Amino acid sequence: MIAKKSDKALNIVKSVKIFATSANLTRKDVDVGLIYTDKDTVSSAVFTKNSVKAACVLYDIELLKENRNIKAVIVNSGNANACNSNGFEAIDAVTTSLSGKLNIDKNQIFVASTGIIGEDLPYEKINASLDKLISQTDNSSDLFAESIMTTDTVKKQYALECSFLGTRFNIGAVVKGAGMIHPNMGTMLSFIVTDIKISQKMLDSALLYAVNHSFNRISVDGDMSTNDTVFIMSTQEAKNDKIVDENELYRFFEDNLTNVCTNLAKMIVKDGEGATKIAEIVVVGAIKEKDAEKIARGVSNSLLVKTALFGQDPNWGRILDAAGYSFEHLDVQKLNMFIGDNLVFSKGKSTNFDKKVLQEYMKNEEIEILIDLGVGACTYNMWFSDISYNYVKINAEYHT
């Protein structure tokens, strides 16, 4: 049994306290957020694959090698703490001060930043805000979700109350951004809390699976930031037998964690810069998953497909073209393509589909594209947004 929640998501694990305030890093009401628990945790994270990494990402990678009992996460917006001259100095100063105030070890604090690249982090401002931050009593996941926003237009949260053979556990998460928003804003930060009892190894495994099936399958503009981070903290308070291998409960947890991440990933696509629509491309019938992935990514990242989507045009030619240059062994003679329920291309030729029906379908806010390669049994899917005038406007008019 599962119950969904789309606000106060991080509050779903009661022993985790949520804080947010202003450190005057931005013009927003809140630009520093804190997640804190006095419980011992098992924590894990997945980071950007960009070889240019922010100082916070480099710091956290080393931190998690040393300690997985993370008790606090401090996040700021307005500055990415990347490619600047005081990155590690800033992290040291903030974690030193915060650990004293929370009475925890420095190495129990995870850090994250999102904002402008290349400028020094004014960490004195963050440190000056810490007393105000930790004395705040709202315990508001909503306010935290706001504190990490950059060009996001809506807060993004999702939570599940799960029950497996009578054992209850919870997963709550917030996310920000996508679209490598604004010039140098970090793309995507997600923070997940759960109370499930699980080993470090199995938590790592579940998080990686969930991220690979959600956040790694979305495309707004195909860019990838220096700061992308997905973090999960488990307080181990649930009454389940501790998960230590791939048993049924593990599968159930992994499914639900993936469900949470997929819902957040789709929220990111919908809130992509200037986006008016979300589309899902599903590629089936491939010999290898990698083949299906190449095609799904090619179609998702094609500017011509994205602009056709914005123009509400059922342009199967652009989709087929993108599939063709993305996968070198594509055989159109075996390929079927559907837009919604409409078969538009079949085995080398366009079909006599009803153009009016399809044009009506293209007006929907959610569009489904299915390509059946007809040669195997592997599949891959991606979610992507369209590209509108506003995407160009937002990204061209911002000035460094």
Place this chain on the structure above:
Amino acid sequence: MIAKKSDKALNIVKSVKIFATSANLTRKDVDVGLIYTDKDTVSSAVFTKNSVKAACVLYDIELLKENRNIKAVIVNSGNANACNSNGFEAIDAVTTSLSGKLNIDKNQIFVASTGIIGEDLPYEKINASLDKLISQTDNSSDLFAESIMTTDTVKKQYALECSFLGTRFNIGAVVKGAGMIHPNMGTMLSFIVTDIKISQKMLDSALLYAVNHSFNRISVDGDMSTNDTVFIMSTQEAKNDKIVDENELYRFFEDNLTNVCTNLAKMIVKDGEGATKIAEIVVVGAIKEKDAEKIARGVSNSLLVKTALFGQDPNWGRILDAAGYSFEHLDVQKLNMFIGDNLVFSKGKSTNFDKKVLQEYMKNEEIEILIDLGVGACTYNMWFSDISYNYVKINAEYHT
């Protein structure tokens, strides 16, 4: 000694006759073009790597395996002859009719098409226009260049009169399109004529080199069409000792052919849909050329870099970010980046560059970006356009 020509480019080889007329395939004045010579030729071509290929491309690939003495090239705009049901039937009908009228073999005719994908080619219209086409006496490269245009806004031609140790030879070429223009328009067609005396093997080699250093180094929107074709025909009339190996004359020819193709490639970028600027990214100091290429392509295809360029914003953060996700071993601690003459990023940190000077520089129509990886001696370069409101407008407002 080299003299340049930017009109009547194909007329530079006198024995080659140029024709163009209307077959009523489009609303343009001319939509069918013909290149014809009564000389024996050595011919070569390079085709799209898209695994979805137009019927004309599939036909030409087989044709050139059998015969390199091509005497005629017939091209139409308005229909790509791709993914339809009468592709080969259409080619057979047109080449049969044209070979009779020109009194040459069917297998001496090369075919090319550009236009909408998925619709049958109304080849009766082309056949009905052939008498008018071949009786036309303008011999106009300009008109031919017009006949192959789709959403191009200007005709694109370039020619060189070359002299090497007293031996003269000529290279003339036209090109159309880029930007995977309109929904299903074939991207790029180029036709080159020369009179140099050269073996088939060496002509293949020179063309491949020239294409790899020009047309394959441009990015408008990163899409690649089903119809891309670069064709070269040599009448062998020049008085040079026939080129049969990589001697000095070969190098000189290869350089000049590359020069012609580079000039045409840059014209394509400048005429990219909605483009307002052209930028060149040069990556130097790489261990392998492939590394430099990955970065150059990543930066060229980044939507965020392209929109920043349109916004005239010296946004080095977006460039570095794109470099970072394009090449997994990027070391920012060794990297220097210049925009124009301005060092903006050096060895892990942004510099104190003069923002006003750089903002002024970004107003230029041609922008140079140089990334020195500082680890090796290999280089790669790409030319690319910006992405403007008009790109989205052109591509969203077209309806199938």
